[in-house]
Amino acid sequence: MKKFFSLLKFITPYKWHVVANVVGNILGAIFSLFSLAMLIPFLQLLFGTVPLVEVKPEFTMTIKSLNDTLNYMLSEMIRNHDRSTAMLFVIGLVLTASFLKNFFTYMSLYYLAPIRTGVLRDIRNTLYRKVVDLPLGYFTEEKKGDVISKMTNDVNEIEVSIIRSLEMIFRDPIIIIIHLIGLIYISPQLTLFVLLLLPLTGVVIGRVGKTLKKTSFKGQRKMGAILTLIEETLSGLRVVKAFNAEKKVISRFESVNNFYTLLMKKMWRRRDLASPLSEFLGTIVVVLVLWFGGNLIFKGKGTLTPEALIAYIGIFYMIINPAKSFSNAYYNVLKGMASADRIDTILSAENPIKIKPEAKVLTEFSSAIEFRNVNFRYQSEPVLHNINLVVEKGKTVALVGQSGSGKSTLVDLLPRFWDVTEGEVLVDGVNVKDCNLESLRNLMGNVNQDPILFNDTFYNNIAFGMPSATEEDVIAAAKIANAHDFIMATPNGYYTNIGDRGSKLSGGQRQRISIARAILKNPPIMILDEATSALDTESEKLVQDAIENLMKHRTSLVIAHRLSTIRNADMICVLHEGEIVERGRHEELLRLNGYYAKLHNMQLK
Numbered sequence: 074m075k076k077f078f079s080l081l082k083f084i085t086p087y088k089w090h091v092v093a094n095v096v097g098n099i100l101g102a103i104f105s106l107f108s109l110a111m112l113i114p115f116l117q118l119l120f121g122t123v124p125l126v127e128v129k130p131e132f133t134m135t136i137k138s139l140n141d142t143l144n145y146m147l148s149e150m151i152r153n154h155d156r157s158t159a160m161l162f163v164i165g166l167v168l169t170a171s172f173l174k175n176f177f178t179y180m181s182l183y184y185l186a187p188i189r190t191g192v193l194r195d196i197r198n199t200l201y202r203k204v205v206d207l208p209l210g211y212f213t214e215e216k217k218g219d220v221i222s223k224m225t226n227d228v229n230e231i232e233v234s235i236i237r238s239l240e241m242i243f244r245d246p247i248i249i250i251i252h253l254i255g256l257i258y259i260s261p262q263l264t265l266f267v268l269l270l271l272p273l274t275g276v277v278i279g280r281v282g283k284t285l286k287k288t289s290f291k292g293q294r295k296m297g298a299i300l301t302l303i304e305e306t307l308s309g310l311r312v313v314k315a316f317n318a319e320k321k322v323i324s325r326f327e328s329v330n331n332f333y334t335l336l337m338k339k340m341w342r343r344r345d346l347a348s349p350l351s352e353f354l355g356t357i358v359v360v361l362v363l364w365f366g367g368n369l370i371f372k373g374k375g376t377l378t379p380e381a382l383i384a385y386i387g388i389f390y391m392i393i394n395p396a397k398s399f400s401n402a403y404y405n406v407l408k409g410m411a412s413a414d415r416i417d418t419i420l421s422a423e424n425p426i427k428i429k430p431e432a433k434v435l436t437e438f439s440s441a442i443e444f445r446n447v448n449f450r451y452q453s454e455p456v457l458h459n460i461n462l463v464v465e466k467g468k469t470v471a472l473v474g475q476s477g478s479g480k481s482t483l484v485d486l487l488p489r490f491w492d493v494t495e496g497e498v499l500v501d502g503v504n505v506k507d508c509n510l511e512s513l514r515n516l517m518g519n520v521n522q523d524p525i526l527f528n529d530t531f532y533n534n535i536a537f538g539m540p541s542a543t544e545e546d547v548i549a550a551a552k553i554a555n556a557h558d559f560i561m562a563t564p565n566g567y568y569t570n571i572g573d574r575g576s577k578l579s580g581g582q583r584q585r586i587s588i589a590r591a592i593l594k595n596p597p598i599m600i601l602d603e604a605t606s607a608l609d610t611e612s613e614k615l616v617q618d619a620i621e622n623l624m625k626h627r628t629s630l631v632i633a634h635r636l637s638t639i640r641n642a643d644m645i646c647v648l649h650e651g652e653i654v655e656r657g658r659h660e661e662l663l664r665l666n667g668y669y670a671k672l673h674n675m676q677l678k
Contacts, residue, residue, distance in 0.1 A: 083192045083195050083196055083199075084188060084192060086191070086195070087187060087188045087191055087192070090184045090185070090187050090188050091184075091188065091243070093180070093181070093184040094181045094182075094184045094185050094188070094243050095181075095243060095247065096181075097177045097178065097179075097180040097181030097182075097183075097184065098177075098178070098181045098243060098244045098247045098248070099247055099251070100173070100177040101173075101174050101175075101176075101177035101178040101181060101244075101248075102174075102247050102248045102251040102252065103251060104170045104171070104173040104174035104177065105170075105174045105248070105251075105252075105391060106251055106252055106254075106255045106388065106391075107170045129145050146162075147159045147162065147163070150162055178244075181243070181244065185243065189232075189236050192236055193228065193231070193232050193236060196228055196231065196416070197224070197228055199420065200223070200224050200228070200416065200419060200420065201224070203419055203420055203422070204220065204224070204419065206424060207419075207422060207424055208424060208425060208426050208490060208491065209485070209490045209491070210425070210451070210490075210491060211422060211424075213451075216297065216298075216301045217301065217304055218297055218298070218299070218300035218301025218302065218303065218304045218305070219294075219297030219298070219300070219301055220419070221297075221300050221304070222296050222297035222299075222300045222301075223297065223415050223416055223418070223419055224419075226296050226297075226300075226412075227412035227413075227415050227416050228412070228416065230409055230411075230412035231409050231412050231413060231416070233405075233409070234405040234406060234409025234412070235405065235406055235409035235410075235413070241395070241402040242402055242406075244395070245395035245402070246395075248391065248392070248395045249392050249395050252388050252389075252391050252392050253392065255388050256385060256388055256389060256392075259381050259384065259385050259388070260366070260369070260381065260382075260385060262369060263362065263365060263366050263369060263385065266361075266362070266365050267358070267362060267389070270358050270361060292333060292336040292337055292340055292411075294415070295329060295332060295333040295336060296333060297415075298329050298333075299326070299329055299330060299333060302322075302325065302326050302329060303326075306322055306326070359386065359389065359390070362385075362386065362389060363382075363386065366382045366385065366386075367382070370382060425492060426489055426492060426510070427506075428509070428510050429506070429507060432507060432508055432509040432510070433503055433507055433508050433509060434508075434509045434512045435500065435501070435503070435508055435509065435512040435513055435515075435516060436512070437516075437597070438466060438500065438501065438516050438597040438598055438628065439466065439501055440465075440466055440501045440502065441463055441464060441465045441466060441501070442463070442464040442487065442498075442499070442500055442598070442628065442630075443462070443463045443464075443497075443498070443499040443502075444460045444461060444462040444463075444483070444486070444496070444497075444498055444499075445461060445496055445497045445498075445499060446459060446460075446461060446495065446496035446497070447459070447460040447461075447483075447486065447493050447495070447496035447497070447498065448460075448493065448494050448495040448496055449479075449482060449486065449491065449493055449494045449495075450494050455651060456479050456482050456651050457479045457482060457483060457651045457652075458650075458651045458652045459496075459652065460483060460496070460652070460653060461653075462646060462653065462656075464628060464630060464644075465628075466597075466628050467626065467627070467628055468628060468629075468643040468644065469624060469628075469629040469631060469639075469641075469642045469643050469644075470629070470630055470631070470642065470643065470644045470645075470646060471631045471632075471633050471639035471642040471644070471645045471646070472484070472630065472631070472632045472633070472645075472646050472648060473632075473633050473634075473636060473639070473645060473646070473647055473648070473669065473672060474647055474648035474649055474668075474672075475649070475672075478648040478649055478650060478651065479648050479650075479651040480602075480632045480648055481602055481632060483648070484600050484602065484630050484632060486498050486505075487500075487505065487517065487598075487600065487630070488513065488514050488517050488519075488600070489505055489506075489510060489513065489514075492506065500513065500516070515596070516596055516597055516598050517596050517598045517599070517600060518591035518592075518594050518595075518596040518598070518599050518600070518623075519591065519599075519600050519601075519602070520584070520587050520588055520591050520599070520600070520601045520602070520620070520623070521587070521602045521603075522602050522603040524575065524583040524584050524586065524587035525574075525587070526571060526574055526575035526578075526583055526586060526587065527574075528570070528571070528572060528573045528574070529570065529571070530565075530567065530568045530569060530570055530571070531551075531556075531560050531563070531566075531567045531568070531569055531571060531586065532544070532547055532567040532568055534571060534575075534586055534590065535547045535550060535551060535567075535586060535589045535590050535593055536590075536593065537590055538590075538594065539593055539594060542593055544567070546593060547567065547589075547593060548567070550589045550590075550592040550593035551567075551586075551589045553589070553592050553619070553622045553623070554585045554586070554588040554589035554592055554619040554622070554623070555585055555618055555619045556582070556585040556586055556588075556589050556619070559582055559585075571586070584619075585619050588619045588620060588623055589619075591623055592622070592623050596627070597627060597628060598627065598628045598629075598630070599623060599624060599627050599628070599629045599630070600629075600630050601620060601624075601629065601630070601631045601632065602632045603632050603633065603634045620638075635676065636659075636669075636672060636673050636676055637676075639659075640659045641659075642658070642659070643658070644656055644657065644658065645657065645658065645659060645662055645669065647662070647667075647668045647669045647672075649668055654667070654668055655667050655668055655669050
């Protein structure tokens, strides 16, 4: 239950709503007890088992004084009128108490509604903020479908299982305690007998629910696997169809789905056992209470009277229903805690990218970027070894090499998508770990091999992250990126939706929108990661022109697959197995007749 209490921190902002809810539950329970306690004088009047009270008792704030005063009032009514009038008075009190009980019960639920809805909103917001804040490395270890499952299905499960149980969690213990006080007052001996029975029933219910959380956890994990399969299938549908693999992916999906169904069936059967089991156990307890209470009356032990026993059973029934609801809530909470555990894997994930409180805010780039004795590894796998590189302001440095040589990893260290394992990355002589992260990334623009666009308009994709941009700025950036003409050819121009990930556009068009976004940001440092490698010759020419416009008067780090695109770079660095093995200009490297010359000759063939 530790995770359950950790979830309670989301309730803290609603503490006054909780107070109002608890006060409403207390008052509702008190008036419920009062309406049932009125059965005793009602039955006493009906059966004439209590003599009329002749002397008015002295009133004090005690249960006995209230009872004596009520008996005196009823006696006066009987003497001055008749028993029917007294019964009407009792009935009026019962109705008034019942009205107040239901009024305060509703008010408790009225103040519970903002807690239910607000807590779910806050959990979703916290999860989303955490996901956005976590470094890229976190998502290389996690399946995207599983993360989505945690943010959707698991949050919904918490709503269904835990948040909807808040009513019972806040209300039922109060009802049980207050009614239990009434039972103790009526008959301490009988109540002691009841208190000995209830833990036994609790043990039985607890044993049945012991494996519910474990089963639910497995089910939620399988739902994450299902979402992962769906996401992979939708993303790779072209490959699935091209390789006639429909039967294979369907078979794999149905296998996981069938296993999930078996887990859910097992879980629901255990969960549905809670209500009939608790009801049957409650009936057993009531029968035993009647037997024990009847024996107390027959043997004349204690102060229990027949009408008090009837009232006792009525009050005891008011405990059984909350206890039954509480057992259902217990099952629900157990089921929901499996989802809470899964959500906690995101919320408790540590972000290794630490920002120092006194971090320096970078307002401009004026000198150079330096990679000094840089080493980097993913967990235990080494990727970069002893990298030393200086990129002066206004220069273009290209990184080339085979796939897996560490080019993308190297440039990812500059905006701190990852942190170096050893060594330093410096901007104007300041270690990036000592920089304010937002100001550091404001100095940089990114254009990737696979342009990342959003299901929105041309305008919003180009102006992404630039809320102050005007329409004139967006159009000017699109023109520099050679994107204006094809944008204007669409039905709504800059306000045309480009589809999911820009699915309505060609590869070259998507890349030019990505370049326009970088141009609009107007950063002093540009990072281009194989921005033309996936394009045809015509698109490459247009994109290459756009890239040259983008790189003018900027410091650029370019990862290149096609060597023809970086012939004019100020420096070309050749990476091999995580090390810079050659560096120089195009002609110099060709004369070396080493790794670069080999790559160049391969592309000429």
